[in-house]
Amino acid sequence: MLCQAASEMAIKVIVLDPQQNCPASSLAYQHMLGSFDDSTTVQEFAKRCGVLTFEIEHVDAATLEKLEKQGVECQPKASTVRIIQDKYQQKVHFSQHDIPLPEFSRIDDLEGAKKAGERFGYPLMIKSRRLAYDGRGNAVAKSEEELPSAVDALGGFDRGLYAEKWAPFVKELAVIVARGRDNTISCYPVVETIHRDNICHIVKAPANVKWKVRECATEVAFNAVNSLEGAGVFAVELFLTEDGQILLNEVAPRPHNSGHHTIESCYTSQYEQHLRAVVGLPLGDPSMKTPAAIMYNILGEEEGELGFQLAHQLMKRALTIPGASVHWYDKPEMRKQRKMGHITIVGPSLSNLESNLATITEEKASEDK
Ligand code: ATP
Ligand code: MG
Ligand code: MG
Numbered sequence: 001m002l003c004q005a006a007s008e009m010a011i012k013v014i015v016l017d018p019q020q021n022c023p024a025s026s027l028a029y030q031h032m033l034g035s036f037d038d039s040t041t042v043q044e045f046a047k048r049c050g051v052l053t054f055e056i057e058h059v060d061a062a063t064l065e066k067l068e069k070q071g072v073e074c075q076p077k078a079s080t081v082r083i084i085q086d087k088y089q090q091k092v093h094f095s096q097h098d099i100p101l102p103e104f105s106r107i108d109d110l111e112g113a114k115k116a117g118e119r120f121g122y123p124l125m126i127k128s129r130r131l132a133y134d135g136r137g138n139a140v141a142k143s144e145e146e147l148p149s150a151v152d153a154l155g156g157f158d159r160g161l162y163a164e165k166w167a168p169f170v171k172e173l174a175v176i177v178a179r180g181r182d183n184t185i186s187c188y189p190v191v192e193t194i195h196r197d198n199i200c201h202i203v204k205a206p207a208n209v210k211w212k213v214r215e216c217a218t219e220v221a222f223n224a225v226n227s228l229e230g231a232g233v234f235a236v237e238l239f240l241t242e243d244g245q246i247l248l249n250e251v252a253p254r255p256h257n258s259g260h261h262t263i264e265s266c267y268t269s270q271y272e273q274h275l276r277a278v279v280g281l282p283l284g285d286p287s288m289k290t291p292a293a294i295m296y297n298i299l300g301e302e303e304g305e306l307g308f309q310l311a312h313q314l315m316k317r318a319l320t321i322p323g324a325s326v327h328w329y330d331k332p333e334m335r336k337q338r339k340m341g342h343i344t345i346v347g348p349s350l351s352n353l354e355s356n357l358a359t360i361t362e363e364k365a366s367e368d369k
Contacts (some may be wrong), residue, residue, distance in 0.1 A: 001255070001260075002275065002325070003028050007273055013028050015028040015030070016045045023331055032044075038160045039063040046067050052075070057252065057253055061078055070088075075231040080253050084250075099227070107126070113151060117144050117147065121237070123142045124166065125139075125141070126140070127162055129159075134198060134337070134339075135195075140185075167247055170241065173217050173239075175191075176258065178277050179277060180283045184282075186283045186286050187221060187222055188286040189199050190207045191205040200304065204294055210244075213244060220238060238250050238298055255274050260342050264293065267291075291349060292350045296345075299338065305329035307336070307340075320344060325344050326341065329341050345357060
């Protein structure tokens, strides 16, 4: 999607990806085959680029730091990647900047985990510090007895774990924040994200919450991004608690699933905005040009051919809905729960879009039967 936005602006994107037929390879100006976690490869890749940016935070931060010292333009900055890619460090950083978040503590052994349980209560969220996505680095212990199995499920203490107090949220919200090379900061409207099995499933824009909540969410997101270095778009994931408090969950220093709807619903998509930011152009207008939008992730339901068939049926139904746009990523392999594409519906109100979405998914449910 970044390559699609780039082509409209005649910005040439060179992609570094280890997979021969990765989705971006057919859209990119060039595709260099290799790992974004391998220092030599990244250094070789950097020689071809005017600006280095990334769409995944699990890149080699040390190499980016080295390249920056040599004068290579990295946006956002390597320091940001380093902070974000270790979720525990991320929490330390944001708490030092007075950003509200669930209480947390490092845990190195079972004794430490028990102490965290006594301090924060149960259920207790245990998280991997690194390489987490789609909730795959999270495990919940409902009681002290469940601590060992939760730790084992994450691969043990050697993986690097920390504990987080359970956030009793009523809604999850997200804000995409853009920062230009001139340090101007611009926030997209607050959205609601709905997760299924820890995976982002539906995004509603704008979030149906009180004005005051939107204001507070935007302020927390602004402050969080303001504490990081570099240009680009950042996604700030938030919890809304029953008493109207906003707590930060995590920040992704890149275009994000909660911003996919912006392609159809905003004057400047998150992808165009990211490109504008990293190459040093003025930021665009992040406001919505439609009253409402819903984004629905197409997740793999079955492995292999059957999974493809089910997804195609869903997309065919979506194509009959006015205001619906289908995005199919053309990932070579279908896996259960994998994000294979998404559908965005724009229209006059969230309730109207919810019924349109129900048409797409309910029809599917009846066909499944
Ligand atoms: P992503 O794909 O967003 O990068 P991730 O693997 O980094 O996901 P998190 O964002 O930490 O995982 O958590 C995934 C989901 O788990 C959250 O969106 C939320 O629904 C739930 N969650 C995370 N932390 C807590 C918490 N402290 N209390 C309650 N629920 C939580
Ligand atoms: Mg994450
Ligand atoms: Mg998350």
